[in-house]
Amino acid sequence: MAAQSKIKANELIEPGDDDAVELAKRHLVQPWPYAGSVGNEARALIGEGDGIYITDGSGKRLIDGPAGMWCINVGHRREELAKVMYDQAMALSYNTPWYTMNAPSAELAKRIADVAPGDLSHTFFTTGGSSAVETALRFMQFYNNVRGRPEKKLILSRGGAYHGSTYLSASLNGRPRDRDWMDGADELVVKLSSPDPFRRPKGTDVAAFTDFLVDQFRDTVARVGAERIGAFVGEPVQASGGVIVPPDGYLKRIREICRENDILYVSDEVVTGFGRLGHVIASGDVFGIDPDMITFAKGVTSGYFPLGGVIISERLLEELRRSNHPDALFGHGLTYTSHPIGCAVALKNLDLLEEGVLAHTREIAPYFQAQLKTLEELPLVGEVRGLGLMACVECVADRESKDPLQLDKDVGKRIDAHCHELGLLVRPLINMCVMSPPLIISREQVDDMVAILREGISRTMDDLRKEGVWRG
Template identity: 90%
Template sequence: MAAARDLTATGTAESSSDDAVELAKRHLIQPWPFAGSVGDEARALIGDGDGIYITDSSGQRLIDGPAGMWCINIGHRREELAKVMYDQAMALSYNTPWYTMNAPSAELAMRIAGHAPGDLNHVFFTTGGSSAVETALRFMQFYNNVRGRPEKKLILSRGGAYHGSTYLSASLNGRPRDRDWMDGADDLVVKLSSPDPFRRPKGMSLAAFADLLVDEFRDTVARVGTERIGAFVGEPVQASGGVIVPPDGYLKRIREICRDNDILYISDEVVTAFGRLGHVLASGDAFGIDPDMITFAKGVTSGYFPLGGVIISERLLEELRRSNHPDAMFGHGLTYTSHPVGCAVALKNLDILEDSVLAHAREIAPYFQAQLKTLEELPLVGEVRGLGLMGCVECVADRESRDPLQLDKNVGKRIDTHCHELGLLVRPLINMCVMSPPLIISREQIDDMVAILREGISRTMDDLRKEGVWQG
């Protein structure tokens, strides 16, 4: 592939890359920075992408292991999506959603509702995942206010969860270090244990672990009071928490407890929707649950345009329409709600997914999981887990203690550095490497990805041994 494209009309790719690095360090604040480098940092510069590959500023071709941020589901450089963006922008680039509407958003809402389980028939569009979760939570608050239950606002969330970066959505997060220096609405959130089978009590069966989690949920509802709990928010698979796949049947049992106690079940499918698990929506098709709301983003446009949304149950809206407060206003909206360009791109993306990509993802997922699983042969690897085209390689000091911090909290970054040199971009999360490639990946490309990851881990083991950090 060609080297990174010029950032100026006359400069070379190399000089343009140097310029971008300097400009970033002088002016650009990166997401999730450390205080010691905030506003003075340049990260790996990506020049272009094609299919499952990206190219960095040096011309190095890399497999896009994380698919951007779980989102480049149909791959980079799809001309069909670029053309739709152009055509829609030339027809209608924007309209205010406060008192007008556009046709692509209405059609997309219908298409998405057609894939939703139960009576989830209505869609509110946002700009991404954080705003989708924030919208669902604000709707829960509005819903209970209108129904005369202003005290029913607490939110149940779990350890290991990641739900966003806006104030209320971030308050639900349960990953290590996410909240160390950040404020949140702690008075509104009740935390539960992570459904991580790898970290279950030693000697406990998966069935017993599921029982433990369900009992904790039921006991928490009884202790806190169903009259105070408004919603439970859960990812079907905890993505940024390390691809945590819950025990079989756990989600269905939690759904039943929520239904029995009038607690809204919000399924956060920002990552798992639009093909990551082989379906447009995973809640019903992969897990057999019918939530009250489903949030989505990322893969809805395959990352080509910022878009997200919330699918809401008909029952909830009907209850609002029957209330004694018909003039109560849901005072929530975004300038770019139902953006015509984003919705047009999502419609085309959905066409492509339904045509062949979803079937391909379902067909190739077992091979992806099996090949990743071979990495458990390496002594640094504690567990390889995943579902669909989501995978995580968790490294541990030793498999008996399972304590990652005894090893090296930056071991994931070490592996990523080696893999980058070898031709693979990895998403490092402390002691974990998360893989979620574009859904169009082939068997041969999976083989390449796993071979590079194996070599990257092996080189990291050699480094740790030489440094005396690890003797495995």
């Protein structure tokens, strides 16, 4: 007989309750687990959130440096969003999207159309970022099937990319560790180089590197055949790849090649959308491009409810409507597509963004970037880069070789551990630390964050020297 839990089903687990750790190890499978600990793992327990802060299981108050997972854009404990969830649940908690609809989803789709670039005027709602990218890819396949081009299905993606955890979306990922032990639709994906100026070939300036990236894209289209390529999927800023900001003009030039070759350009704004760069949609307002589709999630509800979506060009829909196959069925949908609670939360979240949070983000972002840039004074830091309220501190063994491999591969986790002790949660990525705080952060809180990060990196340098891992 299975061991009985010490708590009853109707009892609330308090933030510091050891029962949560026990139950996690006994019953919870964490995301991205290692085989040696899968199903037997407890991670750092978070009990509460308030503004830009969270409180861990021991009662320690921390700056939420990653804003959850790039998503708590308007901050924790916003009563306005909690009230909307309650009110909408009491009015209508759910409706089947197969043969009914709800008002919040229609209103949200209209408001998104109002701020989307070009002719992107229709939205298909999903449950998150992975399902949003998956939907965009399945729509591309359907679109080309209806248009009599079943061979036009290949997808161009890039090194360093992260687009999701579902089968097709994960197949686009360009981080090796994501795919080492996982299968994917490799026959459908063609990978290109990461647009990372920091890792450009030695002796190559940024302009020449940009030309290389564009030429590689154009040459790949010519080699593979435009008649076989259905879409290019790219993040405006590669988020989980290390906050890779592409060179100026790169995205516009790639967009033009796609347009010339009838390749659908899918801009993955799961991270950059809904405020992270100071705008609701960054593709047009920040980068000056009008994609064929834009995916979003995370910040659309500031993490308060699972929601994502794909904004689709009117041109694509019109071509389908006037095709010779009016009965062709886009056989794709989710139980929680256009969820009324999620869409209601997103509407209120959009109000908060447009009523001051976006303007604050644009005002404070230069200060945030400048203060973090001072960390390049530390010899372990190879580069600090970012845009808006997202940034990455990349550590290297030495600045000449830019080699991260000579360092302890968990240097990011070392820094995170020190910062946690000092009052800051960061997101470690091997040799990098990613920062993307709630958009409501103040200048004083930026100063606190940077001071803690500086001390955390300094302590890590001392550790590495003592262990003989690094001599910097």
